[in-house]
Amino acid sequence: MEQLHARNVVIGAGAMGSATAYHLARRGEPVLLLEQFAIGHDRGSSHGAARITRHSYADPQYARLMLDAFRAWRELEADAGQNLYLRTGGLSFCPPQVDYVAQVAASLQAIDIPHRRMSGRELRHAFPVFEVPETYDVLFEPDAGLIAAARAISLQLELARQLGGDRTRVLAECPVRAIDLDGNKPIVRTDSHRISADRLIVTAGAWACRLLPQFPVPLRPTRQQVLYFRPNDPAPFTPGRFPVFIHKGAEALDDFYGMPEFQGRGVKVARHGGPDVDPDAMDRVVDEPYREVIRHFLKRSIPSLVTAPIEHTEVCLYTSTPDEHFRLGTLPDCPNLITASPCSGHGFKFSCLIGRVLADLATQGATKVDITPWQL
Ligand SMILES: Cc1cc2nc3c(=O)[nH]c(=O)nc-3n(C[C@H](O)[C@H](O)[C@H](O)COP(=O)(O)OP(=O)(O)OC[C@H]3O[C@@H](n4cnc5c(N)ncnc54)[C@H](O)[C@@H]3O)c2cc1C
Structure with missing residues (x-):
C-alpha cells in the first residue's frame, strides 16, 4: 500500500474532473487525478462527440x-x-x-x-x-x-499535463474505494494507495452518491x-x-x-x-x-x-437532483471537500467554468462566479 500526500486530489476524469485538473494546473497547483476506468471511457456521462451549448434557458439564472x-x-x-x-x-x-x-x-x-x-x-x-x-x-x-465533448476532455487533460509537468499526475484504472473524513484531512483509499489530501474534489458523476453518502440531497x-x-x-x-x-x-x-x-x-x-x-x-x-x-x-x-x-x-x-438543479461547492461541515457532480443532464456546457469554480474554491476558498443558487 503506497502512502501519499497530495495538495489537490480530484476523483473522476469526466467533464468536471478534467476541467478542474486543467484549471488547477493553469494556476500552478499540483493535481492528482484518479479515474476508475480508462481515460475517455464510455461508461459515465461525458462520452460522445458533442454536447449542446446555449444561453436559451427558461431559468434566467x-x-x-x-x-x-x-x-x-x-x-x-x-x-x-x-x-x-x-x-x-x-x-x-x-x-x-x-x-x-x-x-x-x-x-x-x-x-x-x-x-x-x-x-x-x-x-x-x-x-x-x-x-x-x-x-x-x-x-x-x-x-x-x-x-x-470528447475532445474538450482530452484537451483539458493534455493541458493539465503540459502546464503542470510532473506536478500533474493522472492515475487511470484506479477506483477510489472509500473516502475517510474523520481526521483533519480527507483520506482517499484505492486498492494500492492511501492518500491524504489537503483538498479533495469529488467529480465522480453518477457514482458520487456512493462515495459521498452524506450528500445533502438524494442523487x-x-x-x-x-x-x-x-x-x-x-x-x-x-x-x-x-x-x-x-x-x-x-x-x-x-x-x-x-x-x-x-x-x-x-x-x-x-x-x-x-x-x-x-x-x-x-x-x-x-x-x-x-x-x-x-x-x-x-x-x-x-x-x-x-x-x-x-x-x-x-x-x-x-x-x-430532485429539482434538476446543480449542486456544487463545499460539502457542509467538510471545508476540504468540494464537489460538482450532480448536473442533472445539462452540465457539459458549464463544465469548463465549473472546473474554474472548483479550482477557485480549492485554492482561495471562494469564487467570483456567483454560484449562490447552486451552493450546497
Ligand atoms: C446522453 C447525454 C446527453 C447530454 N447532453 C448534454 C448537452 O447537450 N449539453 C449539456 O450541457 N450537457 C449534456 N449532458 C450532461 C453532461 O454530459 C453531464 O452533465 C456531464 O458530462 C457530467 O460530467 P461529470 O464529470 O460530472 O460526470 P462523468 O463524465 O460521469 O465523470 C465522472 C467520472 O468519475 C469517475 N469515477 C466515479 N467514481 C469513481 C471512483 N470511485 N474512483 C475513481 N473514479 C471514479 C467515473 O468513472 C467518471 O469518469 C448530457 C448527458 C448525457 C448522458
Whole structure:
C-alpha cells in the first residue's frame, strides 16, 4: 500500500474532473487525478462527440451563468489554440399551451442575447426540415451550438499535463474505494494507495452518491439513450443548415433534443429523461421501444428523418437532483471537500467554468462566479 500526500486530489476524469485538473494546473497547483476506468471511457456521462451549448434557458439564472461559461470555453480555446465550440444556432420549440419558449425569450432578453421568436409556420420557412404544427411557439438563438465533448476532455487533460509537468499526475484504472473524513484531512483509499489530501474534489458523476453518502440531497443516476441517424439526403442536416434543437412537450417524457451531423457521427436525436439505474449494472443496448419513441417524435417534427437508418447508438448517465438543479461547492461541515457532480443532464456546457469554480474554491476558498443558487 503506497502512502501519499497530495495538495489537490480530484476523483473522476469526466467533464468536471478534467476541467478542474486543467484549471488547477493553469494556476500552478499540483493535481492528482484518479479515474476508475480508462481515460475517455464510455461508461459515465461525458462520452460522445458533442454536447449542446446555449444561453436559451427558461431559468434566467442558468442563462446568466452561460455568459461566464461561454467566456471560460473561449479562454480554454485560446490556451489550446484549438476550437471546441461550433456555432450552429439553436431552436427551442414547444406547443402553444407550454410556456417554455416564452420563458426562454424572457431570460435571453434580460441578458441581451440575440434571438428570434417565431411560430411553427415561420419555422417551416426558416428551416424546412422542421415540420412542427403551425401554432407552435419557437425561438432561434444564433449563438447556440456544439461543444466537441470528447475532445474538450482530452484537451483539458493534455493541458493539465503540459502546464503542470510532473506536478500533474493522472492515475487511470484506479477506483477510489472509500473516502475517510474523520481526521483533519480527507483520506482517499484505492486498492494500492492511501492518500491524504489537503483538498479533495469529488467529480465522480453518477457514482458520487456512493462515495459521498452524506450528500445533502438524494442523487439519482438515470439511464439515457441516444440515436444517430444517417439521413438519406445529408445536406439539410449539416452544421450551418441544421441547428441544435430542444423540444419541450406538454407531458412528462415529451422532451427531445438533437444536433446536426458532427465528426461523421450522424444526426443525434434523443429524449431527455430515463429510468433510475445502477451505474455499474446499466444495460448498454438501446431498446426497440425507445427507437419507436424517437421515431414517433420525428414523425411529428422532422419527418424526413423517420426512415433514415440508425447508424450508431449510445447509452449514458445523468446524475439528477430532485429539482434538476446543480449542486456544487463545499460539502457542509467538510471545508476540504468540494464537489460538482450532480448536473442533472445539462452540465457539459458549464463544465469548463465549473472546473474554474472548483479550482477557485480549492485554492482561495471562494469564487467570483456567483454560484449562490447552486451552493450546497
Ligand atoms: C446522453 C447525454 C446527453 C447530454 N447532453 C448534454 C448537452 O447537450 N449539453 C449539456 O450541457 N450537457 C449534456 N449532458 C450532461 C453532461 O454530459 C453531464 O452533465 C456531464 O458530462 C457530467 O460530467 P461529470 O464529470 O460530472 O460526470 P462523468 O463524465 O460521469 O465523470 C465522472 C467520472 O468519475 C469517475 N469515477 C466515479 N467514481 C469513481 C471512483 N470511485 N474512483 C475513481 N473514479 C471514479 C467515473 O468513472 C467518471 O469518469 C448530457 C448527458 C448525457 C448522458
